[in-house]
Amino acid sequence: MDWVNIIFWLIGTLIVVLGPIILIHELGHFFAAKLVGVRVEEFGLGFPPRILHLWRERGYLQVNDTRIAIPNAMALPPDLQVGGQVAVLARRGEDNSFTLRRIRAIQDSERVVTESPTAPPDIRLRGELKVLEPGTLYSLNLLPIGAFVRMTGEEDPSDPRSLSAQPKRSRIGVLAAGAAVNILAAALILSSAYLSGVPEHTLVQVTEVQPGSAAEAAGLLANDVIIEVSGKRLEDGL
Structure with missing residues (x-):
């Protein structure tokens, strides 16, 4: 059974030693991407498969010329596409802002549909989905080794908030931030150990x-x- 103990020892070493290193590395990418305006779709603790949605940042969308906030806990339909037609139920706040209550994509065959009226402060909107920023999803995943960051488009520059659409210096900064934070963390740990000394x-x-x-x-x-x-x-x- 020695080989079983060896396997568990290796797995434990990976989790305890590599886990924090990977987590710090990915935090560097995460904060750098946020700083330069790259859309971070997901920050996950551990590696997939996903176990739990922890929370989602407050996002927003724009239908025609109306900006509507997306509540943190709201799950959006997967078939929403920027440029497509949508039907929205939103609530108007006292400050004249709007908060999303329901949304669905409209198919061509549904363009002319009579919907029940709403009572104030709810309003219904139909039109083009011009902007969709759902906010960053924070998740907990099954494999407890570090973390990961999922950013929008490293190859497709058509989305202005994708990584590939950013200036070269921003792309380099985001990609280099992980290693830079690892080096900084190592320097801080070694400096702290040197200053505190070793008990004699x-x-x-x-x-x-x-x-x-x-x-x-x-x-x-x-x-x-x-x-x-x-x-x-x-x-x-x-």
């Missing part, structure tokens, strides 16, 4: 007993450690 414990140990000496008469032997003198305990051997 000294011992009073007998290396040799001369024949006929008082030490021999007292029964001391070579390699004995003295921990108490006249009933007073020595602290750290002093």
